[in-house]
Amino acid sequence: MSLLGGIRPPIAALSAMLLALAAITAFQLGRVGDEAVPPAVLTSQQYFAEDGAIALRASLDESITDIGRTASLFSSGEPVSPDSVLDKLGSVYQKWRGTAVIEIASGRLQAQRGENLPLTALDLTALDGESGLAPRMVRLENGETRLLTLALLSWPGRPQQLLVASSSLNVPGVSLGKSRAIAVLDASGQVLGSDGIGASEQERKQLKKYAKTVAQKADTHPLQAKEPGSGGFAGVSGSLLGDSKAGQRSVAGYAKLTGSQPGVGTDATALGLTVVSFVRVAEERSAAVDSFFWIAAAGALLVLGALAVALLVVTVQRPLLQLFLESRRIGRGDLHRPVTVPKYGETARIGAALDRLRRQLLGEPGADGAGPRAGRRARIGTRALIAVCGILLLVWSAPLLLALNRAGTSVAVPQTILDDQRERTDTLADRVRRALNEGHADLTSVASVISDKTTPAEMTKLLERTRAQHGRYESLYVLKADGTVMARAGGKPRHTAGQGPSRQPVTLVDSGNQPVITEYAEAPGLGGAAVVGELRIDFLNALLKRPGLGEVRAVDAKHRVVGGNNGYRAFQSLSDAKLDALVTRANEKGGANGKAGKGPGPRSAVLRDGGVSIAAAAPMTGGGVAQSLDWTVVTWQPAKGLEIPAYTAQNRTVLAGLLGLTGAAACLGWMHIVVVRPLRDLAARAEALADGDRRTVVYPTHHDEVGAVTRSLEVIRQQLLEQRKRDAAGDGAGRTPGRTAPAGRN
Template structure:
């Protein structure tokens, strides 16, 4: 018999699959009860830490790039005094806490701005090494950690100078809410900076001091664990098939904090692509975000349904296998044995004929053939075909109905999550805060882009040669991927120099008075243009066109759902998924949410990000909107970031229970369809065809050769019938034997 053919393998595989499914059902549905802290909340804290890591990595890399590019542009021109260098840098960028210029050979401080820098910690002799200019962390006298960035100023005929800038390891624009804390952690697990936890001097009562001490201790405990886990390789740290964040991230659960359970997410600083190394990623830093989460005191795991469903499957599966064995397998094996007995010449005993279906028809045909071989007359009660009873196809259909009776309710009816799903408030808060953080990231990215344009305009200065201006523009374009094209326009709109793509500013017009604006030229994407005036050039300006892909790449955040950037008219400018240029938001509710978030309230006329949970006939959705808030050139745009995602996609207990129930039903239907379909193709169809051939042979068809389709029980019965056919006399032989007998009688 073949390994995969025959009657036994499909039934055996079905038995094993049903037994395994019963065990899976008992375990998974039994463990799918409510959790004290839902997995969705833990995953949300992980995504929050990833947002912090992305923002910190981008800030550090941007700072290093800006400092290096500024130094290169200064070095490309005539020598400039150290004070002038720092003044120009300070007028364009306000990101550094302190800057200084040091003569490398002597170590002399030539100029300084801002806070005093620990210049004695700089190894001037190692600056020529490959990593000599890599940023490094130093500890200040007040205990705070600073990140020092370096760049070289080189002019022909003058000693080399070192441009140094310091920045704090704090998160740019992270929205923490009221009770969240976030920290930067080094490779050893030491906390380098924290936000969200007040200092002991900022609280009054002893109870508050105790809470601050407890929070600080819990955060340090999370930091030590996160630093250890962050050293794991990203491939080993992630579940197979998971995507999104390119680095190592996860969630942690701690002790009770502020009367609630402390939950944290952690993520290391990783590049935007797997394996990518940047100045920030080489520092070995990690981010930990901690928040107290209310536990559900009624949460418990109920295994009754899982055990009941598993028991029902065992009962139905046992009945199904019994029917298949009793009505299909045993009769076919009996036919196989009877056919082999007849081919060996044992014709003395009548054939044991099964009761039902095709096996009964074949058995009756074998009995008729046995009588023909022995010369016995046909029995009076013998009927052609014995078609009474259930056929094999009917039995397969009955087994399918039995298994479907167990699978269909699980797939379609039981454990449905309705409108009453308990969505943790923390999920709504996280959606709001993460959207606000993303809004600030987009605003800062545009501000950084305009600051670069201002820096380029300042460095071009009074250069009038197109080749000199083009060289500066190309250098900037190569170092920053945010621009599609850079060019210099005079007051009449004439292009004096350009780099990258063709200018798309309105032809015949001078530079725009708006620092950043959007034009709609009927193309497939909006055109975002930044303009920086060149001082002393009679209205000339440096213009940069931002790549829309750069804006859309900022919006790709795991666990945030669909994200749209809309203008003041709620028209879509950018998105993390496909969209049409200047299309409206999908649905009036989202437009209303965006409009309310942009309303100025309070005495300071500030805007407030909003988060809301929509319930609409079982379709639950978390949405949030956050408008641009803060300074910079991008604030005048008035854009709003809107995000939303269905609650059904979150790991909330009710949906987890529903999904596991549906999965059990799908597995049951799949197992039934696979095994019963296998049985029908391999056994039932050949058996029906063989029954017709056996009856035709018993009715006198001696010319049709019987070929076995498979090397299994049905094939063995077919071979037996073929051997019997060869033993039966043909019509010509019968006539010849009759004529011979007549001549013998006359003689």
């Protein structure tokens, strides 16, 4: 008899499943809300640190590219003085703390702007190749760290010069809120720059603890630092739980600088920097659902499961095993004792037919042909009994799936998560503003080296090189005052023919199918002409793609969508009136709630219509040419996607119901396929055999209890055929009742 077939394995599997599910429900699923800090808060801090790492990496790479491209532009033109180089550099970019020009051969300082640079840390004899010009970190006498970016200034017939720019290693444009701190660490865990850290000794000690742990974790491989297939940030990132004091606990997130593509490094990522941010949050160790609920649910499952298993054992398993023994007895020729007929279902029908076959073998009068069938209770089939068991288990699973532990619209969202949504949205808005400002600065740098002596071919070469260095542009061209395009690189310009450059440095045009963001930088040497750059809309959308923020949209002054992190229709209104009102609040000059003295700024809110969602809006403030666009970045996401205790309890309740429903369906379905269907077929064949059908061969489907009964019926059929032959030959008178030799073995 097969070990995996028959009636016992499905019932045993059902019993084991119910016991395991009851244990999981009582001891594992019930552990909701026991954490001192909700997992959603930890995940939010990790996202916050990732935002900082992305901002720092983009800023450093942009600065390195800008200094190299600026030196290349100057070197491709007529020689200029070191002071002119630094003056022009300072007028276009305002992001370096200090700049200088050094004559490489003599080591003399030619010109300097801003703070004094640690030039003694530079080895001017080792500047060959790109590795010699790689950016490097140096520590000042006051303990601060600077990043030095290098580029060569070279003209024929003049000594080579080195252009040096220094910048601090602070995370740019990250909104910290009221109580958050952020720091930049090197590969050894030493703090290179920080922001938001006060004079408190406790904060500094906490940062040192984090720095030591983060340095160890950041040294792991990115593929080993996260769960397989987690996606998201390409580098090493995570969260840490710090010390607890006075009902508050410090929570940190960390992220190592990494390229935008997995495995592709940049000049900034080669520095081995890591960003760590931490904030103190209130501990909320309150279970969302009382543990008694889960214990009671486990107990109810045990009671209902015991009833279901007992019903299967009493009404299906025992009668089938008894029928197996009776059929084997009849097949062996033991005909004097009547068959014990079960009371229910197909086994009752088979038992009644088997008893009629016994009497036919004995040659009792009236036993041949149609005879009495099983009673009314036999009409209750095995399928009905299994359905009753399924209903018993559904009584436990259905409330968990549909009713219990439902998180309504009154779910409390932790304030830290709401604050993080607001601050991260503000950081994203600043990231867009900086990108647009950087683009205009690049155009200004190109325009500064174009004069009336520059040929169209030279302009085209310059534009193509700029477009290759900065992938943000779809099209670059030089536009004269009369609207004539002198040179271009990239796609076809979308400006209106005959129109000169706009007086606005950045414009947004509705082209009918997608927004066209165009930047203008006047070329002083061409008398009214300008260098024009049309930005790729994909570049804007790529800036808005950050995990953990949900839906992200950039809207213009009329609250029309101009960019997003996923599918949207250009210049369409926001989908929710409350989101539109939130954008209006963020741009109010009088501040939130009518409080005077506060300008536009980020706002957040909990939306409770049709479910709970958290939303935030942040206008692009901070200066630069991009601020004139009056854009706002708005984000929103459903709270049910966050690891909040209330939703975690709901999800685990649904999971328990699904496990119960799936396990019951699998075990009962297994029983239906392996036992019930063959048993129904066997009942019909047994009744037909008892009614006189001797020609149809009865063969088993499975090698189990039902198959064993089937083989016994086939033996009885052959015995009846042999008996008919003997009766036809006149041998029936000499046959002794009850001693018929079997025609085969069971």
